[in-house]
Amino acid sequence: MDWGSVEHKELFCKFFIETHKPFTPEELPWPDLDDATIEKLTKFPIWDYAVHTERQVFNKLTAYSAEEDDPLLKEALALQAYEEGRHADILKYFLNRYNIPLNELPDKALPDNLEWCFMSTGAGECIDSFFAFGFLEISKASNDYPIELIEVMEPIVQEEARHILFIQNWLLYQRQKRPYLLQGAHFLMTMWAFWSAGWSRLVELKNLGGSAFTIQAREHENSSMSSKDFIDLCQRENKRRLAPYDSRLARPKLIPRIMSGASFFL
Ligand SMILES: [Fe+2]
């Protein structure tokens, strides 16, 4: 594959559009839950942040897709925005259905540079998804929550796998279509996006607030799994979740590589 070519753009945009699944939150097979489970879910500290984060990504992507000139990229970006908005709607529907209180946080103003904004949001998604994939497997193996409820969340998680695959290819496309001398600057910007997204999550994790909700969620589960085993599980889940899609697409490498480096020292 010639990264940055029209062929590459068509491959990653069409993969994204063709694998979209149409459904509404109400159509998902929501199970009946007992009071003890609902009480446990109510104590989960992430809901306000989770809804807020999905909503913010919807706002950012909607604005960015509106300013994109290329019709195919525009369609794919708008579809990703729609899916993020649907994530927020699914979470809100879930909370409402089980009478779990939600404190809606106000939308933040959008930054001026929307391309940079998508880059840094995308970097954050790559980090969050890496851990979320492992976390979901831990939840399935433990008997803390009914498996039917975890299965309802499955489409959201798989959509995030499609998102990070799209983002990885979009980053590569944007870099490789630039003149050679500007590719280095784009690479450094990408690294900065990952560094700042990673750093902000570490700070938020330390303060136990903010959008590092997948990492917090794992902490909350009190899993007996060691950190090394958890990272190994995340690596396997990342490969498995991305496996069904066209093998010509570039796979996200940075976070899996950093985490296998970290795993070596654990
Ligand atoms: Fe999302």
Ligand SMILES: [Fe+2]
């Ligand atoms: Fe996403």
